Amino acid sequence: MTALARLLRTTAFKLSLLYLAVFTGLSGFLFVSISRNTDTLMTEQVVQTVDAEIEGLADQYARGGARALVTAIDSRARRPDASLYLFVDFAGNVLAGNISRLPTTVLEEADGGVRRVKYARGDGETEREAVVRTFEVPGGFRLLVGRDLGEQTRFRDILGGALRVWLIVVVVLALVTWAFVSRRVLKRIDAIAASSRQIMDGNLSQRLPLAGNGDEFDRLAISLNAMLERIEQLMQNLRDVTDNIAHDLKTPLTRLRTRLETTLSEARGEADLRESMEATIEDSEGLIRIFDALLRIARVEAMSPDGGLQPVDVAAIAEELADLYAPVLEDEGGSLKLDLRPVQTALGNRELIAQALVNLIENALKYARSENGQPLAITVMVRQEKDRILLSVADNGPGIGVKDRDRVLDRFVRLEQSRTEPGYGLGLSLVRAIARLHGGALALEDAGPGLKAQIDLMVAPAAKAGGEEIDGTDRS
Template sequence: MAALARLRLLYRHTAVRLSAIYLLLFSACAAVLVLYVTSISDGQLQTRMKESISEEVNQLEDIYTEGGVASLLRVLERRSHQPGANLYVIAGPSGEILAGNVAGLQAGVLNEEGWTDKPFLYNRFGETAKKDRHQAIAHVIRFENGLRVLVGRDVGEPENARLLVRKALMLALGVMGVGALVIWFAIGRNALKRIDRTSLAAQKIMAGDLSQRLPETGSGDEFDRLAGSLNVMLARMERLNEGLRQVSDNIAHDLKTPLTRLRNKAESALAKAEDADDYRLALEEVIGDTDQLIRTFNALLMISRVEAGSAAAEMSVVNLSEVAEEFGELYEPVAEDAGFILRRDVAPGVVVRGNRELIGQAISNLIDNAMKYGDNPDAPEITLSVASSADGVRVTVADRGQGVPEDKYGDVVKRFFRLDESRSKPGTGLGLALTVAVMELHGGRVGLSPTEAGKEHPGLSVTMVFPLG
């Protein structure tokens, strides 16, 4: 029972079931092949044997016609003693054997002229027992004087040849079958081990460890291609899950303060307001804070939509030069009102494949950030440039403000992260995070660097690099 239970457990594996099916199909095909080859071999041997007998019968008829009985007897006597000779019998009109290399024939064989209907029994000289009787096929000739001549061939030779071919084929197929089982065992065990490793990794992933990856051997086969695709998906899921965790933490910390402030203003208005103007002023402040919260949540929703890839289907050919010029013209009067000079250095005819709305939103965020944090009384300049390079298409927004310490480059692109010195300024801390999400959607990257390194106001240059083609 235990062995039967283990067999049932083993048969649950797909590889074992498929191997059993393949083995049955292989065995069936092998049996059909053996039967086909042996039947073809037997048929060819029978055909050649009959052709040989027919040719010899024609020769004997010619010899009899030219030389008579004496010549026929001499030829048959000589041929009957040759190695591997056919069966020769010369019988009289009444059927008695006069000469030949056969001691006795099955009754009635010489009665009909032409080919025998089926193999008949005969005895060789020196053999009398029934067990010594042999089978043959023959062609019988009857001449005008009543003389009968039988020319035949023992069927044991083709039968032995057929059995020999069958045994050789069975042996070859048996060796092939054993070899196939050995190869399956070696390859099947390796495949099952890979499946077991994959299953173990999947169990850890289902347990919540998204850092796990499916094993890859580097062979590039179907398992590796499948594992590679799933690993890319897992990496994206891990990144999205981490982003969701960060958003939850950031909402809990960064949005708690404005919500508390909003509540305090409403409570203060209820407690201290004396007339309609006081209530109106309090409501305007509440509306302003509410608008800021709405902008924050809209930015979060935009980032989530981009990271989820929902805008990927809206990709088209975008003239990046036109988009940059459009936003440069849009922000130029705004920048002048804020005390900045917005310079444009846009190469004409630069195109990429992407989402025009998201690219425009990213450029808008960078210009807006530059105006918020790029204040420099000596050089109030912001530069918007578009150019093609060997590694991709670059869109750069550079200011000459206080800049960002290089050790903080990895932090400022996170959601809600803001430097201490910038917390007093309006903003949500989501502009660069959205830009990074947009570039990941487009298969590009975001790079940060000082505009003019080594100076008191190094500034910050934010570059969006789109892939070529």
């Protein structure tokens, strides 16, 4: 009973009832319309037939009088058809015809009008319906000519039977459709509900099932799965930040506390206290910078993918930063080469794209110095492939091994050869978050020698439509 009540409350059941009512109403309307039109048409044909009979009998009467009319009616009344005749004298005595029982008022109202009457041909027969005309003939005679409506009655019965069969078929099909749709829809809904319960229980990796037929449930599930993936990513980022703070900040905080305790117990004068306080302030500023970097990454990852994105001239950003960092490399005996190809405007956030490029250049400055003493060479390239704009920074340093390229993108990850350099291992994490925000990714590749870091950006829709391009040249 519970399952039946559940089925009766479903949308599929309500829609089935609605469709059944609509189809039943339409079928009834169609039946009534066909029945009425057919009845009208057949009645007109009957009246035309009666009028033709009357014309023929009038010719007979004109030629031979009442005797010829009686002879013609006797001849026609013996035919096995639906025509009806009755010829009586002034006293109501039947002179000729094939009707035995008829309402008396029909003969009394001999005005030639069309009437529907009940009659019987024989004494033992049941009454039937006919269309008749009654005329008064000179000499006190009265003539009735009509046509039986049995064919119309049978046709209406056939239509009624067809309608009943049709309604039965509609009801059966509605029940079958309801059962199939209810079973299918409820099965899909139960699967979605089961997945939703797992997600509510904390399993954010669970996704709504797909049937693979591309129906509305699949389209809804795809949208919800994308939303769940985004939520899972944000929650994972939050857990990562929490774990990183718990593990990677414990050491500097412990060191800070130890220094303060040592100062309190071993300080011998104002100089020692000042030195300890300056070191403590420096460590505190480092912690603040770490928190700022983590918050910046979290804010970028929490931003809407299309929030605040506008057409951006990536080549102009690269050229500005190249002008800023080129003197720094020249002072250290290195060089920065700018390779700009013709590209369209990108869809992005100008400040974040500039921040990503700054981080990549800073990473190259810190970690890409060659071990054999060769001058550091950094190449900043902007190019376009179809509807993606590629922004890359390549160097001629030692590079990063293939097995470590994915790992260095995580927070606080620093390779052994770079632990002596300043930094916290958050720069590439921020670049990756910025790339994801712009619908792209950060890829680390071998520059032969050195490392090539590349992010891809979307072409702005207006640039796609108009084919706008920004001239770029190869310069250094």
